[in-house]
Amino acid sequence: MPTPALAPRDPLSRAARGWLDHLRVERGSSEHTLKAYQRDLNRYLGFLRAREVASPVEVSEGMVSDFLAHLRTGDEDCPPLAASSAARALVVVRGFHRFLAAEGESADDPAQVVAPPTPARRLPKAISIEEVERLLEAASVGNTPASLRDRALLEVLYGSGARVSEAIGLDIDDIDLGPRGGAGGAQGPGEQGDTAPGAVVRLFGKGSKERIVPLGRYAADALDAWLVRGRPAFATKGRGTPAVFLNQRGGRLSRQSAWSVIQRAAEAADLSGHLSPHTLRHSFATHLLDGGADVRVVQELLGHASVTTTQIYTLVTVRHLREVYAQSHPRAR
Structure with a gap:
């Protein structure tokens, strides 16, 4: 053309x-x-x-x-x-x-030293721990295969800081839930699951760069419940894909469907504002730093090539500290 x-x-x-x-x-x-x-x-x-x-x-x-x-x-x-x-x-x-x-069409390059404007620095969107719990609870209403999958997907996104492409790209061989003490199952906030420590997930990030990320108890239990009680019902309709997260036809869950999962959960949890799978990744990083995690550790967990990328989350934490200080200290105003 x-x-x-x-x-x-x-x-x-x-x-x-x-x-x-x-x-x-x-x-x-x-x-x-x-x-x-x-x-x-x-x-x-x-x-x-x-x-x-x-x-x-x-x-x-x-x-x-x-x-x-x-x-x-x-x-x-x-x-x-x-x-x-x-x-x-x-x-x-x-x-x-x-x-x-x-090409020799001009003697010099008049645009070579003209610098582009600096975009406004946008702080990552994160939601509170309480809002995360509401979102996860809303995703697991009922005990259907779809609800088990949705809860497991959101738990993995928040529990590992995975990008949505990394989560939906997971295959069965990429997860290790460690020694199991029982049938497993998604637990509510504050409940004790029976997952032994040591659950990990292998994620493939940008450029197929591989990293191993630990999974917390809630994410591991939710995955176990989906794999044991939910996934077989969808897998029988497909062609034997090794994908962890399946759609109702037995194929690998798409990025668009993953977005729909979080949108439905956000609506059911009555959470305002635009939420996306990346919101859970941002929340994962922000809550780790709020809890005292070293920025270099968070960098490794997120799979950032440079710590500079990760340091933007420290700005979110500082802003949160300022807000708490302004609201709490008697001499702040």
Whole structure:
């Protein structure tokens, strides 16, 4: 499929077409990617033409910086862009000028040193321990195979800090519930389960990086109950998949279905706000740090390549401490 036309046929448009053709032919970029790049590039070329720039060789570093500022302020035709969207458009502009410089179409790269805007730092969304317990209880109403699966899935997400892709990707061989003292079964908050210590789960994270994460008693008991009393009812309808979490047709549970599980549980627990499987991962990390866990340990449990990624959770903990201090200390206000 040819790259959509860029008109008119002036030096700017010819340069843009050359870069897009390079991406399509040499880099194998998809048409979806090319169309997205072309939208940002068209806006950039329109900005340059409005300033009577006729050729890429006339573009200066200041013009690229002005374009970035223009994206952030907007105009009557286009609303202001968020920092992340403006940064994405700048990536396109930088790629365009880098290509032209490499091809000898321009003497230098005017976009090389223009830095993208820094996105606002969003703190992870976490819910309280009490809200987690309400969510888990809501997921286990009844004793059907579906309710046993839903409780086990949410217990694993919260009990291991797994990403949703890691949880639904689990196979039977990836879990070790340790020595069992009995039939097991999901326990309510405060109840003593019969799972012996030592339950672990093997998770495959980004880049198929493997890590072993311990499972707490409640997660191990919920998994045991699902595997013994729930999963066989779904497995008989499928083709023998080794997946831990199955849908009602016996196939591996999908990401979308996992989202539906937590949405149903959140609604039943009357929890407001947007909850996702990642909310339980955030809550896992936040509650560990609140409980005194070392950030390096949490890093390993979450499978983060860098401790810098994990340290954002310490900001959540500090914010919580400030809120408690402000509400509790007689001289805080």
